[in-house]
Each structure stands twice: as C-alpha cells, then as structure tokens.
Amino acid sequence: MMQHHLIGKSVLLVEDDPKIRNLVKIYLIKEGYEVIEAINGFDAKEKIEQLxxxxxxLDLMLPGVNGEKICQWVREDLKSMMPIIMLTAKVSEKNRIQGFKMGADDYVTKPFSPAELMVRIExxxxxxxxxxxxxxxTGFTIKPxxxxxxxxxxxxxxxxFxxxxxxxxxxxxxQVLSREQILSFIYENHEKEVSNRTIDVHIKHLRGxxxxxxxxxxxxxxxGMGYKFVAQ
Known part of the structure; x- marks a missing residue:
C-alpha cells in the first residue's frame, strides 16, 4: 500500500479501452485513490475543468480530441501544472521526446504492468x-x-478551523471519525481545550x-460515533 498521505487523492483516468481502464481502476482503488473516468478527449476536458x-x-490514442491536444490544452490554455502520465503504444524515442516536450511528467508504453504504473504515479x-x-x-480541491x-x-x-x-x-x-479523533487531528498536541460541542458547531458551519x-x-x-466524509 502507498503512504497514507496519498490517500484521498483523485486520479482522472482517460482511456477508451474498457479492459485497460477497468484493470487500472482496480489497482488505483486498491491503493486508496478516487478514480474519475473519461473515455474520450471531450469527456476528459469537461472533467478536468469541473473536478x-x-x-x-492520459491515453494518447483517443477518439475525438487526442491525448496530445489534451496535454497541450492543460499546459497552454489552463496554465495548469497538473501532473500528467501518458499511456501509449507509440514506443519510438521521437514519440517519447515529443510527449515530454508537450509537458508530460512520465511516459508509459503499452503493454504495461499496472503495478509498475502505480509506482510511477506515486x-x-x-x-x-x-x-x-x-x-x-470528490470535487473538492484544497491547497494546504x-x-x-x-x-x-x-x-x-x-x-x-x-x-x-x-x-x-x-x-x-x-472513515467514521469520532469527535476525539477530530480533536487530535486538528490540535495534535491538544494545546487548546476544545469541547465536542465546539467541534459540532464548526462542522455545522462548514456544512452550511x-x-x-x-x-x-x-x-x-x-x-453515536462521529462524522464521515463521503464521495457522492
């Protein structure tokens, strides 16, 4: 399993081959990632913008808008530094160099080992x-x-708070988190005395x-137990 700090991260998997997509998805879920799927370039752009x-x-050989154009759009139009790993059957050095020039962070050629892909993602x-x-x-983004x-x-x-x-x-x-666990996460050294009622009030405001x-x-x-953050 991956380090705990990677849990709760979302991965957009853009792949039109359902067998490859489902296999990679199984490995990603096992490692604690949230998986967002897209089957073509138009779908991918919408989910990148929304989530x-x-x-x-990113598979390069996509119907509609291909992977190269998606990568270019992320880097040039969105001005995003979102990490991108390209999946492709193109194995030539020229293709790989072109991918890196477009702004890819890594390049995985098909067929590939899903276990190796997990290591590369990490x-x-x-x-x-x-x-x-x-x-x-689950649609939330924070910059700590x-x-x-x-x-x-x-x-x-x-x-x-x-x-x-x-x-x-x-x-x-x-995960169900008790008020005591929430207190220990928020105030690691318990440097402040905060009541359970205070936790409830802050959560109510956050929910609102x-x-x-x-x-x-x-x-x-x-x-009787606490609170749970759930994907919708």
Missing amino acids: DPCILI AVLRRTASRCGKLSF AKGEAWIKRERLELTH EFKLLHMFMQHPG KIREKTPKDYIQTVR
Whole structure:
C-alpha cells in the first residue's frame, strides 16, 4: 500500500479501452485513490475543468480530441501544472521526446504492468508535490500551504478551523471519525481545550458553506460515533 498521505487523492483516468481502464481502476482503488473516468478527449476536458484532479493518466490514442491536444490544452490554455502520465503504444524515442516536450511528467508504453504504473504515479506525485501542492477529492480541491479551498471550481470562504476540518476529512474519506479523533487531528498536541460541542458547531458551519455551493451532503453524522466524509 502507498503512504497514507496519498490517500484521498483523485486520479482522472482517460482511456477508451474498457479492459485497460477497468484493470487500472482496480489497482488505483486498491491503493486508496478516487478514480474519475473519461473515455474520450471531450469527456476528459469537461472533467478536468469541473473536478481539477490531482493527476491525469492520459491515453494518447483517443477518439475525438487526442491525448496530445489534451496535454497541450492543460499546459497552454489552463496554465495548469497538473501532473500528467501518458499511456501509449507509440514506443519510438521521437514519440517519447515529443510527449515530454508537450509537458508530460512520465511516459508509459503499452503493454504495461499496472503495478509498475502505480509506482510511477506515486513517484510523479511525490516529485510534483511542491509544484502542485494540492489535494483533490470528490470535487473538492484544497491547497494546504495557501489555505485555499474550492468545490467544483467555486471558491469556499472558510475560517482557519473550517479549512483544517475539510483538509482532515479529505485525508480520511469514508472513515467514521469520532469527535476525539477530530480533536487530535486538528490540535495534535491538544494545546487548546476544545469541547465536542465546539467541534459540532464548526462542522455545522462548514456544512452550511458547502451547501451554499451544492445540495449534496458530503459530511454525514454517524449517530453515536462521529462524522464521515463521503464521495457522492
């Protein structure tokens, strides 16, 4: 399994071959990633704009808009430094060099080992962490160093405490977190005495701000246990 800090990251997998797509998806889910799928270039562009994933796994031979054009669009039009790993059957050195010139971070030729692809994804994310510095999951994107948060490209105006709560939830998707665990995540050294009631109030405010942007309830109360952040 990967390091815990990678859990809760979204991967956009752009591949028109369903067998390859499903196989890679199984490996990604096993490693703790959220998988967003696209089967052609138009679909990929829409999902990049809407969900701003952490990394793009991009097949070059796509129907409609091909992978080279998607890569060029991400780098030149969006001005995004989103990590990109290209998947292709083109094995010549010239093709690889062209891919890197377009802005790819890595290049994997078909047929490939899904296990090796997982290692390459981890390496690219580690290498680009300072460049990208973001966490993206279920439509939410946050930049911890800047204290900025968005949902589907709409800015969330959060207090420091609300931001820390959202960051914590995104790092532990699908897990029920007790109020005591939330306190220990937010205040690692328990330097402040904060009551369970205070946690509830901050979560209520965070939920309210999220609901202003979307009707979905991402933070669920688990009666008698705590709270859970769920993908929709």
